[in-house]
Amino acid sequence: xxxxxxxxxxxxxxxxxxxxxxIFALLQFLTPAQRAALFVTDPRQLSQIDAIIRKYGLDKxxxxxxxxxxxxxxxxxxxxxxxxxxxxxTALATFFPATLELTIxxxxxxxxxxxxxxxxxxxxxxxxxxxxxxxFAISLRGLPSFVWGLIVLMVFYGWLNWFPPGRLSLxxxxxxxxxxxxxxxxxxxxxxxxxxxxxxxxxxxxxxxxPAMTLVLVEMALIVRITRSSMLEVLxxxxxxxxxxxxxxxxxVINRHARKNALIPVVTLTSLIFVGLLGGVVLAETIxxxxxxxxxxxxxxxxxxxxxxxxxGMFIALVTVVGNLAADILYAAIDPRIRLQ
Amino acid sequence: xxxxxxxxxxxxxTLAVALTGVNGVAQGQAVKNPDTLIVQSFGxxxxxxxxxxxxxxxxxxxxxxxYETLIFFNGGRTDLYEPMLATEVPNVANGGISxxxxxxxxxxRQGVKFHDGSVMTTDDVRYSLMRFMLLDADGGPxxxxxxxxxxxxxxxxxxxxxxxxxxIWDRVNQAIQVKGNxxxxxxxxxxxxxLNIMASWSMVVSKRFVVKNGGWDGAKTNVAxxxxxxxxxxxxxFDKSDGTGPFKLDSWDHATGNVTLTRFDGYWRAPAKLSRxxxxxxxxxxxxxxxxxxxxxxxxxxxxxxxxxxxxxxxVRIVDDLAQLSTNNALFMNLNVNAEGNPDIxxxxxxxxxxxxxxxxxxHVRRAFxxxxxxxxxxxxxLRGKGRIANGPIPFGMLGYNPRGKWYEVxxxxxxxxxxxxxGGQVWNNGFKFSVLYNSGNVTRQTEAQMVKEAAESxxxxxxxxxxxxxxxxxxxxxxxxxxxxxxxxxxxxxxxPDNFAVPFMHSTGTYPGRQSYKNPEADRLxxxxxxxxxxxxxxxxYFRIQEIAYQDVPTIYTAYPxxxxxxxxxxxxxxxxxxxxxxxxxxxxxxxxx
Numbered sequence: 001x002x003x004x005x006x007x008x009x010x011x012x013x014x015x016x017x018x019x020x021x022x023i024f025a026l027l028q029f030l031t032p033a034q035r036a037a038l039f040v041t042d043p044r045q046l047s048q049i050d051a052i053i054r055k056y057g058l059d060k061x062x063x064x065x066x067x068x069x070x071x072x073x074x075x076x077x078x079x080x081x082x083x084x085x086x087x088x089x090t091a092l093a094t095f096f097p098a099t100l101e102l103t104i105x106x107x108x109x110x111x112x113x114x115x116x117x118x119x120x121x122x123x124x125x126x127x128x129x130x131x132x133x134x135x136f137a138i139s140l141r142g143l144p145s146f147v148w149g150l151i152v153l154m155v156f157y158g159w160l161n162w163f164p165p166g167r168l169s170l171x172x173x174x175x176x177x178x179x180x181x182x183x184x185x186x187x188x189x190x191x192x193x194x195x196x197x198x199x200x201x202x203x204x205x206x207x208x209x210x211p212a213m214t215l216v217l218v219e220m221a222l223i224v225r226i227t228r229s230s231m232l233e234v235l236x237x238x239x240x241x242x243x244x245x246x247x248x249x250x251x252x253v254i255n256r257h258a259r260k261n262a263l264i265p266v267v268t269l270t271s272l273i274f275v276g277l278l279g280g281v282v283l284a285e286t287i288x289x290x291x292x293x294x295x296x297x298x299x300x301x302x303x304x305x306x307x308x309x310x311x312x313g314m315f316i317a318l319v320t321v322v323g324n325l326a327a328d329i330l331y332a333a334i335d336p337r338i339r340l341q
Numbered sequence: 342x343x344x345x346x347x348x349x350x351x352x353x354x355t356l357a358v359a360l361t362g363v364n365g366v367a368q369g370q371a372v373k374n375p376d377t378l379i380v381q382s383f384g385x386x387x388x389x390x391x392x393x394x395x396x397x398x399x400x401x402x403x404x405x406x407x408y409e410t411l412i413f414f415n416g417g418r419t420d421l422y423e424p425m426l427a428t429e430v431p432n433v434a435n436g437g438i439s440x441x442x443x444x445x446x447x448x449x450r451q452g453v454k455f456h457d458g459s460v461m462t463t464d465d466v467r468y469s470l471m472r473f474m475l476l477d478a479d480g481g482p483x484x485x486x487x488x489x490x491x492x493x494x495x496x497x498x499x500x501x502x503x504x505x506x507x508x509i510w511d512r513v514n515q516a517i518q519v520k521g522n523x524x525x526x527x528x529x530x531x532x533x534x535x536l537n538i539m540a541s542w543s544m545v546v547s548k549r550f551v552v553k554n555g556g557w558d559g560a561k562t563n564v565a566x567x568x569x570x571x572x573x574x575x576x577x578x579f580d581k582s583d584g585t586g587p588f589k590l591d592s593w594d595h596a597t598g599n600v601t602l603t604r605f606d607g608y609w610r611a612p613a614k615l616s617r618x619x620x621x622x623x624x625x626x627x628x629x630x631x632x633x634x635x636x637x638x639x640x641x642x643x644x645x646x647x648x649x650x651x652x653x654x655x656x657v658r659i660v661d662d663l664a665q666l667s668t669n670n671a672l673f674m675n676l677n678v679n680a681e682g683n684p685d686i687x688x689x690x691x692x693x694x695x696x697x698x699x700x701x702x703x704x705h706v707r708r709a710f711x712x713x714x715x716x717x718x719x720x721x722x723x724l725r726g727k728g729r730i731a732n733g734p735i736p737f738g739m740l741g742y743n744p745r746g747k748w749y750e751v752x753x754x755x756x757x758x759x760x761x762x763x764x765g766g767q768v769w770n771n772g773f774k775f776s777v778l779y780n781s782g783n784v785t786r787q788t789e790a791q792m793v794k795e796a797a798e799s800x801x802x803x804x805x806x807x808x809x810x811x812x813x814x815x816x817x818x819x820x821x822x823x824x825x826x827x828x829x830x831x832x833x834x835x836x837x838x839p840d841n842f843a844v845p846f847m848h849s850t851g852t853y854p855g856r857q858s859y860k861n862p863e864a865d866r867l868x869x870x871x872x873x874x875x876x877x878x879x880x881x882x883x884y885f886r887i888q889e890i891a892y893q894d895v896p897t898i899y900t901a902y903p904x905x906x907x908x909x910x911x912x913x914x915x916x917x918x919x920x921x922x923x924x925x926x927x928x929x930x931x932x933x934x935x936x
Binding site for chain 1: 374377379385386387388395396397479480496497499503569571572573574594595596597599601619621622623624625627628631632634635637812813814815817818820821822830831832833835852853855856
């Protein structure tokens with residue numbers, strides 16, 4: 001087990017290295033002036049394009065630029081992200097906690113409700129719950145998340161004024177920036193409780209509900225469908241029939257015998273969802289003006305913010321490797337037949 | 342964003358308006374956050390250093406709120422000034438401007454305090470101007486003072502290899518002197534727009550504060566070390582400030598892009614009415630629109646296309662038809678296209694499937710397109726009727742704009758006649774194919790490109806034009822390589838003077854002529870002469886002649902001088918417009934909130 005984990009973690013630098021090479025290789029398709037677009041946003045700056053290209057070494061061959069970047073990296077410097085207006089490493093440390101917090105508030109309801117509803121649908125196949133969950137899942141997945149986002153925003157902010165966009169309201173934001181407030185974890189709801197400020201907790205939560213609700217609706221549908229089909233398959237297995245024949249109570253059969261075995265595909269999917277959410281949910285973050293990593297990553301990509309994109313790419317590689325590792329470990333925990341080697 | 346997505350969003354939003362219209366904050370309801378002005382804009386601040394910032398969001402945030410200039414615009418006027426950090430506006434009568442038009446003397450106001458409590462001195466003023474010129478970050482605004490003070494040929498503090506000019510500090514030091522309570526600036530050549538430049542670009546910073554924070558101390562010995570800071574954050578005032586303005590910087594939250602300013606109680610005039618200004622970055626229109634409706638934002642950015650979605654919300658005021666100093670969405674033709682691997686000129690020959698690189702060097706081709714383009718139809722369709730027909734580089738409302746300036750009438754027959762004359766008749770007989778490029782996402786420019794295409798293709802079945810929306814970075818890349826045969830872009834003023842329009846559009850060293858291979862020595866000469874001329878009447882005559890050349894040569898088809906509009910809660914009081922303001926709230930000193 002330990003060797004397995006260690007070996008997988010050793011892969012990490014390799015994956016990160018590969019990602020950065022890929023990003024730099026893609027840069028070869030762009031001319032230096034295109035790459036200068038990041039710094040020239042106004043026609044008034046057009047006359048200085050050549051100076052900007054020279055200043056940032058944008059006309060140097062791509063391997064030279066890569067080497068310069070690697071040398072910087074060796075000193076722990078990921079470069080300056082022009083889109084974030086801060087060093088890339090600081091940008092990651094700033095935007096990731098916001099996304100992590102959002103992810104947690106999405107992930108827990110997605111898994112709990114998804115599993116519950118999926119199981120119910122399988123057990124009561126072709127009954128009301130099953131039809132309802134199918135209708136629910138298909139209609140939710142049927143619309144893109146930005147449409148759900150706008151509807152949620154419109155109803156819960158525009159109409160009811162319950163869940164405003166952003167991360168904090170004006171007063172809460174001012175308080176959080178004051179020296180009285182300590183940022184322990186950078187997860188706003190957690191920090192609010194640690195500081196003994198329940199009103200900040202409530203305020204932060206109000207801002208999370210909008211994007212969280214949007215994504216819970218969309219992501220949960222997948223879990224419901226997969227859990228259902230996986231459960232249906234398991235419920236047909238001989239050992240389930242045996243368990244029932246032994247006279248075991250139905251909840252024990254369902255929860256202990258059947259569901260545990262039905263979980264493998266669900267875990268795979270869940271880990272993918274988790275990693276995907278951590279990578280940032282661009283549309284929800286943008287619509288709700290939530291300062292997460294996805295919103296920044298997308299902006300960095302669109303504006304050709306090279307240090308930003310490279311840093312973001314490496315970070316996503318890391319999250320993906322760790323996420324998959326966690327899924328592998330979970331497989332072994334759920335199914336004793338799977339051994340990690 | 343793709344058109345489909347935009348449309349879908351618009352649809353959902355119309356629904357939102359229908360759903361929530363009745364629930365908007367009713368008029369007469371208590372003012373939300375009565376002493377805080379909340380602005381939601383779609384861009385964010387790039388830097389708060391006044392010597393580096395050269396975009397409207399950044400400058401618009403600190404200019405006149407955190408930092409002040411020696412003189413300021415009088416109300417909505419761009420050609421009349423009032424004293425600010427100087428005690429009077431220099432003119433020849435009061436001895437502030439020398440008879441030869443080269444020396445400007447600014448008497449500096451005494452007892453003005455910086456935000457840190459220290460008192461502003463003439464030395465701070467001199468230092469601020471020198472710092473603005475010598476910091477000279479690539480892509481920054483330093484050239485504005487360099488060129489106006491040291492002469493038109495000094496656009497940078499560095500040579501072509503990026504090395505600091507050895508005598509630049511001496512020249513700047515020589516040009517800006519302290520005499521008693523005055524700061525005296527000596528220009529190399531008389532320069533008409535100088536006062537106008539000073540009204541926008543003479544921001545005063547505290548030298549003590551800059552030095553204390555590790556910045557340049559004004560010495561010649563280490564100027565190279567501070568010149569052209571490698572990263573934006575290396576400029577000392579990137580995210581901290583010490584100015585004399587009515588508001589001081591409270592915070593710039595990089596994560597959200599929000600900037601908070603608070604009232605400075607030691608201000609030299611009576612303190613501002615607002616106690617706080619919060620500028621929030623909200624990229625999507627949807628949340629901005631809802632925040633305005635709920636009263637969570639007082640002023641929001643709205644594009645012309647989105648204007649209907651904010652019309653009719655109760656408690657919201659829209660002021661439209663505001664003059665803007667911009668010549669926008671002009672149609673540029675490239676007289677000598679770089680043909681290397683260039684798909685936008687097809688075969689590169691006049692065979693009906695392309696154009697030769699010098700296709701537009703024939704003035705008949707250019708005139709034909711000028712006759713084809715219906716400027717009024719464009720204004721009606723793309724600008725919702727908000728704009729004035731353009732006839733040259735200098736916008737309406739500025740000295741040098743010629744209301745009787747000639748332009749080509751819209752006429753298919755005349756266009757056909759010009760096409761038949763072009764290239765010895767080959768254009769008409771063989772046809773052509775090329776692309777018009779614009780930055781994707783800009784719906785106005787997309788419409789314009791489409792109009793050119795339809796007008797040309799309706800004349801002759803052999804005429805083919807592709808409209809191509811590409812990313813901003815691609816436009817920039819291709820323009821710099823002179824690969825664009827025809828492209829659409831605009832220009833907004835750095836300072837309210839015709840020179841700032843004549844040069845970028847018509848001077849061979851200007852921003853656009855270089856990228857469209859256009860050079861007319863007569864135009865160059867007139868522009869240089871007009872820049873030095875101090876007599877307004879004579880200057881105007883010179884600019885009229887430049888307009889005449891712009892009409893005769895027609896390297897560029899001017900389409901419109903668009904007007905602007907602002908959207909704010911009705912409870913915002915004290916607002917007024919000056920065409921030189923980058924942002925609606927730029928003179929926040931006069932703003933307040935109340936029923």
